[in-house]
Amino acid sequence: MSQSVVAKRYAVALFEIGKGKSNLDQLEEELLVISDVFKNDETLNQFLDNPRVSREKKKEFVRNVFKDVSQDTLNTLLLLIDKRRVDIIEDLVSEFIKMKNEARGIAEADVYSVRELTEEETKQIQETFAKKMMINNLRINNIVDPSILGGVRIRIGNEIYDGTVKTQLKRLEQKLVTANK
Known part of the structure; x- marks a missing residue:
């Protein structure tokens, strides 16, 4: 399955949660910051891709780095770590923003x-x-x-x-x- 298809599934799930809680704007802001961090911090990507680092250490690190984001955004990041899909974050953010914009015309x-x-x-x-x-x-x-x-x-x-x-x-x-x- 292609990365964009997988990213879209995660984006749809997060979009539906945000729509239900009426916090799509907040989620978009958080996702843009997260995307920017992942784009510009190669050491973060290397750390999260490292097979020698346990998932629990990766999750603990992400909880500390992104402690100010909403629980829904944090849960999505933790799920991506569990499923070894951290590499789709940029596609997920792009899909989420596309859906949010489409919903608002x-x-x-x-x-x-x-x-x-x-x-x-x-x-x-x-x-x-x-x-x-x-x-x-x-x-x-x-x-x-x-x-x-x-x-x-x-x-x-x-x-x-x-x-x-x-x-x-x-x-x-x-x-x-x-x-x-």
């Missing part, structure tokens, strides 16, 4: 532009694409990419809307090449 968008977008431009993109996607809100992550020359490329989930000058020039070139044949 929120989508994440990566917007590539040649320069940092202004507040007005960001708001206009949010409103336009929220209507187009039939969602309540669109969270924008602006990525500056000077190679696109101008315009914007927007990625929402698996969909890409490309209005960049670079792409328009490529299309024009293709039309000219096929017209000359």
Whole structure:
């Protein structure tokens, strides 16, 4: 079974618990911190992957390091240690956030532009694409990419809307090449 399928199962379980207790926002914040810790602390990953360290020592360590998180989040971490699935934490966090956003009608968008977008431009993109996607809100992550020359490329989930000058020039070139044949 692939890691993403397994991660989704754990994320669904935690999501349902959070929905029942109305603490999805708190769980998301905790999971983001945990994900960040696991991404940036290689020694933590090595410790938890070490077969010579007992599960109980690993669990005790995790209880101490993440003592401020909710019991539900901590229980999920401890279960991942028991099942030797600590390596799926980043996928679990990603799936959890995706489910939470979907339940609230929120989508994440990566917007590539040649320069940092202004507040007005960001708001206009949010409103336009929220209507187009039939969602309540669109969270924008602006990525500056000077190679696109101008315009914007927007990625929402698996969909890409490309209005960049670079792409328009490529299309024009293709039309000219096929017209000359």
